[in-house]
Amino acid sequence: MSDTLLTVPAKPFAYQYPRPAVTVDIILFVFQQDQLRVLLIRRANDPYKGKWALPGGFVGEQENLYDAALRELKEETNVSNVYLEQLYTFGEPGRDPRARVITVAYFALLSAEEVAQQEVHGASDAGEARWWDIYDLPELAFDHQRILDYALQRLRWKLEWTALGFLLLPSEFTLSELQKVYETILNEPLDKRNFRRKILTADVLEPTGNMRAGDHRPAKLYRFSAKAIEFEQARRRFP
Amino acid sequence: MSDTLLTVPAKPFAYQYPRPAVTVDIILFVFQQDQLRVLLIRRANDPYKGKWALPGGFVGEQENLYDAALRELKEETNVSNVYLEQLYTFGEPGRDPRARVITVAYFALLSAEEVAQQEVHGASDAGEARWWDIYDLPELAFDHQRILDYALQRLRWKLEWTALGFLLLPSEFTLSELQKVYETILNEPLDKRNFRRKILTADVLEPTGNMRAGDHRPAKLYRFSAKAIEFEQARRRFP
DNA sequence: GGATAATGGTGTCAAATCTACAAGATCATC
């Protein structure tokens, strides 16, 4: 494969500058079978052929970064209806061996309901797609391991200081289920009584009145109140 | 001015994609004369000719984003030796009327000592440069007001939950000076006794043994201990 | 040299919050 010449229209003013490629990559987390999982795609082409990578792709000429992330997620993995938040921009030269690529990483959460409703696997042109346990990952392409580590750090932080744990659960859930999400993501056990007290006094949950039936004592179901979305802990350090 | 054609070498693989211009913009804060100030540059050319804008510029072909921010700061404002941290990436189409420009914004703090030592004003090819009180800003070019608001929000947050207030002061400072920084940035008065207790129990300060002479009772000088840099409040929400 | 002005420095108490920790309640199953 030899280099060819590509002509692009140049704008006036000071825009005859080298233009890196700009992509978005998405770290899509789900909570499934008591595991925190992330969606990866097996690369069909070199470089890193056969390795697993984060879904992502080029930003369109007249496209928002956020929209690009949504679109790529839909195209490569058939996933929509997610929570999306910009994470960080990775731009080291050499992170893609082919060319200078600057990647705006997005951090995404998909609720358990959406995971069940959407057909995620194999919906990709880019190759096989599957969920991976965050604690048992394959070798990743490019610098994607680093991006993923950063995303996990952000997720943990957000979990402690905002109320987005519910985004990974169905719209109604029990406190035990929520606690399990927290424990899995933070990777440590939490005290049940203290956890309940903290979540309940944070005033972001409301009981739905329904109960989750099961093999044992039924559990109360809760939903998050609307204001809980993107609720950042309002506690001030210097009141 | 009509469009011309610019040829760029195309790489193999899937890189014949539209390439936006990528820039870095820097929000450089200083604390001067009891004001939180930001460095702005008056635009010498259209668009927004005569308006004030954040310093910034194009990312080099083989240049880190971080390095690009440092370099632009040096070139446009003759400032070096700053604390730099990536803030957010702004990429809405149309934010620059000339072309698609994606801007990685960096958030920067310059210590009082550096402000005094460096010749900041007029050191710019891009035009006049000057400090502006954050609470008394001119009209800004592009979407720079939004970027600045975002930076200020980040600064406030960081101030409450990490220990970077000292980055705006000289290497030795009094507790009153530090409190003044906090009050100015948070834009509200703080209780002196509680402020001191919180700062001192955070264990990020150490007395230098020196005193700041003045018109009145001399004040103890402190420095931040090394570990305080980028110290994130370790307090866990779910211990 | 004593009064004054200005800033630096300190302590306490009540309320709220946090941590560690154990026992009873409810359901299905056998």
Next chain:
DNA sequence: GATGATCTTGTAGATTTGACACCATTATCC
């Protein structure tokens, strides 16, 4: 009706927080 599994709840001691007022030290001014 005994068992197993999960759900739910409370408290006491320690820590942290917020509100709040006074004395200390210096230079200056008379």
